[in-house]
Amino acid sequence: MTRFILIRLVQAFFTLLALSAGVFFAVHLTGDVVSFLTSPQDTPQSVALMRQSLGLDRPIYVQYWIFLQNVVQGDFGHSWTWGRPASSLLLERLPNTLKLAASGFVLTLILGIPLGILSAVYRDSVFDRIAKFISVLGMAAPQFWVGIMLLLFFGAYLGWLPTFGIGGPTHYILPSFSLSLFLIAGMVRLTRSSMMEVLDSEYIKFARVKGLHERAVIWKHALRNAIIPVLTFAGISLGGLLNGSIVVEVVFAWPGLGRLMLTSVTQRDYAVLEATVLTAGAMYILMAMLVDILYAYIDPRMREE
Amino acid sequence: MAKIDRSGEPLLSVQDLRTYFYTRSGVVKAVDGISFDLHPGETLGIVGESGSGKSMTAWSILGLVPQPAGKIVGGKIFFKGQDLLEASPSEMRQIRGSGISMVMQDPLTSLNPVFTIGSQVIESLRMENKGPAAKLREMAAALLAKVSIPSPETRLHAYPHEMSGGMRQRVVGAIAISRSPSVLIADEPTTSLDATVQLQYLKLLKEIQETTGAAIIFITHDLGIVANMCDRVGVMYAGKFVEQADVLPLFDNPSHPYTQALMRSVPDLEVDVAHLPSIEGQPPSLDDLPPGCAFAPRCEHAFDKCDTYPDTFTIAEGHTSNCWRHSGDYSVAD
Numbered sequence: 155m156t157r158f159i160l161i162r163l164v165q166a167f168f169t170l171l172a173l174s175a176g177v178f179f180a181v182h183l184t185g186d187v188v189s190f191l192t193s194p195q196d197t198p199q200s201v202a203l204m205r206q207s208l209g210l211d212r213p214i215y216v217q218y219w220i221f222l223q224n225v226v227q228g229d230f231g232h233s234w235t236w237g238r239p240a241s242s243l244l245l246e247r248l249p250n251t252l253k254l255a256a257s258g259f260v261l262t263l264i265l266g267i268p269l270g271i272l273s274a275v276y277r278d279s280v281f282d283r284i285a286k287f288i289s290v291l292g293m294a295a296p297q298f299w300v301g302i303m304l305l306l307f308f309g310a311y312l313g314w315l316p317t318f319g320i321g322g323p324t325h326y327i328l329p330s331f332s333l334s335l336f337l338i339a340g341m342v343r344l345t346r347s348s349m350m351e352v353l354d355s356e357y358i359k360f361a362r363v364k365g366l367h368e369r370a371v372i373w374k375h376a377l378r379n380a381i382i383p384v385l386t387f388a389g390i391s392l393g394g395l396l397n398g399s400i401v402v403e404v405v406f407a408w409p410g411l412g413r414l415m416l417t418s419v420t421q422r423d424y425a426v427l428e429a430t431v432l433t434a435g436a437m438y439i440l441m442a443m444l445v446d447i448l449y450a451y452i453d454p455r456m457r458e459e
Numbered sequence: 460m461a462k463i464d465r466s467g468e469p470l471l472s473v474q475d476l477r478t479y480f481y482t483r484s485g486v487v488k489a490v491d492g493i494s495f496d497l498h499p500g501e502t503l504g505i506v507g508e509s510g511s512g513k514s515m516t517a518w519s520i521l522g523l524v525p526q527p528a529g530k531i532v533g534g535k536i537f538f539k540g541q542d543l544l545e546a547s548p549s550e551m552r553q554i555r556g557s558g559i560s561m562v563m564q565d566p567l568t569s570l571n572p573v574f575t576i577g578s579q580v581i582e583s584l585r586m587e588n589k590g591p592a593a594k595l596r597e598m599a600a601a602l603l604a605k606v607s608i609p610s611p612e613t614r615l616h617a618y619p620h621e622m623s624g625g626m627r628q629r630v631v632g633a634i635a636i637s638r639s640p641s642v643l644i645a646d647e648p649t650t651s652l653d654a655t656v657q658l659q660y661l662k663l664l665k666e667i668q669e670t671t672g673a674a675i676i677f678i679t680h681d682l683g684i685v686a687n688m689c690d691r692v693g694v695m696y697a698g699k700f701v702e703q704a705d706v707l708p709l710f711d712n713p714s715h716p717y718t719q720a721l722m723r724s725v726p727d728l729e730v731d732v733a734h735l736p737s738i739e740g741q742p743p744s745l746d747d748l749p750p751g752c753a754f755a756p757r758c759e760h761a762f763d764k765c766d767t768y769p770d771t772f773t774i775a776e777g778h779t780s781n782c783w784r785h786s787g788d789y790s791v792a793d
Contacts, residue, residue, distance in 0.1 A: 277527075278527075355568060356563055356564075356565050356568040356569045357568060357569055357570055357571040357572070359523065359563065360561075360563060360569045360570070360631070360634075361571070362521075362523055362555070363521060363523070363555055363556065363560060363561045363563070363635075364555065364556045364560075364582070364583045364586075364634060365552045365553065365554075365555035365556030365557060365583075365586060365638075366552070366582070366586075367552060368548075370582075375571050375574075378571075378573050378574075379571070379572065379573055452573060453572070453573055454572075454573060454575075454618040454620070455572060455618070455620050
């Protein structure tokens with residue numbers, strides 16, 4: 155098991171390295187930074203001076219090396235649009251996204267998994283019908299539309315819930331629900347199908363033959379097997395949630411990472427862009443790694459790969 | 460084979476059992492009027508082609524007919540005098556495992572892949588034995604030793620995927636007998652094993668029977684196994700028994716045309732043949748059975764009377780066959 159974790163850590167490191175290279179070079183492919191920062195009236199001398207002061211006159215691999223060294227020390231550079239270090243912006247926005255992601259994730263788990271299990275165990279029951287309705291709705295309705303409809307109904311029409319920004323607990327309800335509806339739908343479908351497959355298996359029949367209580371058959375024998383694909387999905391979902399949803403953050407004016415990323419792209423604010431993408435990527439990779447480890451913990455067959 | 464005492468009360472008595480499935484394409488009569496008695500220490504073979512209702516008979520006895528499509532619509536199942544069809548779910552749970560147990564076809568998938576062998580054996584033991592974990596572990600190891608698993612203590616920590624098919628089948632056997640059931644159902648337990656392991660496993664089942672005195676219901680399509688293992692045989696076709704007899708009379712004097720055809724389809728190793736004999740035609744679809752004898756469409760002896768379902772004719776004591784040929788009317792046809 156220790157060996158398994160070590161291998162996954164090394165793999166995560168290299169994936170992160172590849173991501174940093176990808177972000178760095180992709181940003182440089184979008185055009186000459188200096189031409190963006192200078193005006194056509196500037197003399198060639200001042201342009202050259204600017205290039206030199208930013209270190210952009212040096213070979214690209216040297217620039218990448220310096221970038222890496224800085225990143226390791228937590229320095230992503232200076233934001234041109236905000237006039238602040240990108241890392242301080244990141245630290246300011248990240249908690250908001252994390253909080254929203256956490257509430258969305260909790261919602262996904264507490265609604266998605268039990269509903270999926272119930273609808274698989276009690277096929278064609280009322281649970282099953284609710285589950286089918288939610289999964290079709292969640293899969294089909296686009297996130298921005300769900301967000302706007304919720305805003306209109308609960309915010310504008312009923313006036314029960316705040317419609318924008320961050321604040322007390324009530325501010326979380328609408329954004330986290332619109333954020334997670336798609337994931338809940340996926341979770342319900344996946345849990346249901348995974349559970350149904352497992353319930354049909356011979357070892358479940360044998361567990362019943364042994365005389366086990368139906369509770370033990372479902373919540374111990376079946377769930378532990380059925381949860382494996384669900385876990386992967388949960389991990390990837392959380393990875394996605396942590397990156398911040400651009401759509402939901404824009405609809406609800408949520409000051410998070412997703413919106414910061416979007417503005418940095420439109421403003422060509424390279425430092426912020428690199429900082430946000432790398433952070434999002436790192437969290438994604440971390441989640442994938444945690445899922446793998448948890449996976450190996452649950453399913454002994456995975457440990458031997 | 461020891462002589463079975465059939466004078467006493469049967470351990471398990473199935474009377475006119477009917478298990479139907481209600482599907483979109485109609486009612487599938489998977490088990491349609493099965494009756495038999497099983498005495499202590501006896502081995503009953505249920506023989507038939509796939510889909511003849513053999514397994515569903517077993518599931519009906521265990522009260523585990525697939526829901527919601529399947530339903531036991533008629534009959535009685537007496538186990539030690541108690542009607543299982545009237546038993547409550549918790550009574551049925553108690554009977555499963557401790558009274559009637561079963562080993563299933565596929566050893567590769569009968570064990571839960573994510574739990575150790577030990578935890579799966581102990582889980583079954585714990586239902587009956589309250590005691591410290593260490594004592595249960597000891598019992599589990601002893602149980603594995605009983606089914607000839609080498610170094611049982613270390614095996615307790617193994618996961619199913621770390622064992623061979625034959626080993627897993629033994630573990631399944633160990634779990635099935637862990638609570639000393641008096642009836643053990645073996646549903647084609649050797650089909651997925653290779654020939655050498657098959658033989659060992661059959662021997663193991665015999666040993667289990669000798670040490671525990673359990674009665675066995677042996678579900679198979681292999682007449683060779685029946686000849687070796689069983690005291691009594693029921694030949695099943697389309698949800699019904701078409702012939703029942705003790706094993707020797709059945710092989711000496713197979714009376715139902717289906718039984719005869721089955722026996723002919725066993726290849727004789729001494730004789731070279733160009734084609735392996737088989738039974739012409741297909742088994743009938745259970746949702747669309749002919750009103751009379753279900754075997755008639757494939758039967759070389761079929762005559763006009765076969766349009767109504769045959770009575771049960773007694774060939775000899777304890778030997779019955781459901782075929783009109785045993786009535787006086789057959790000689791006119793043919």
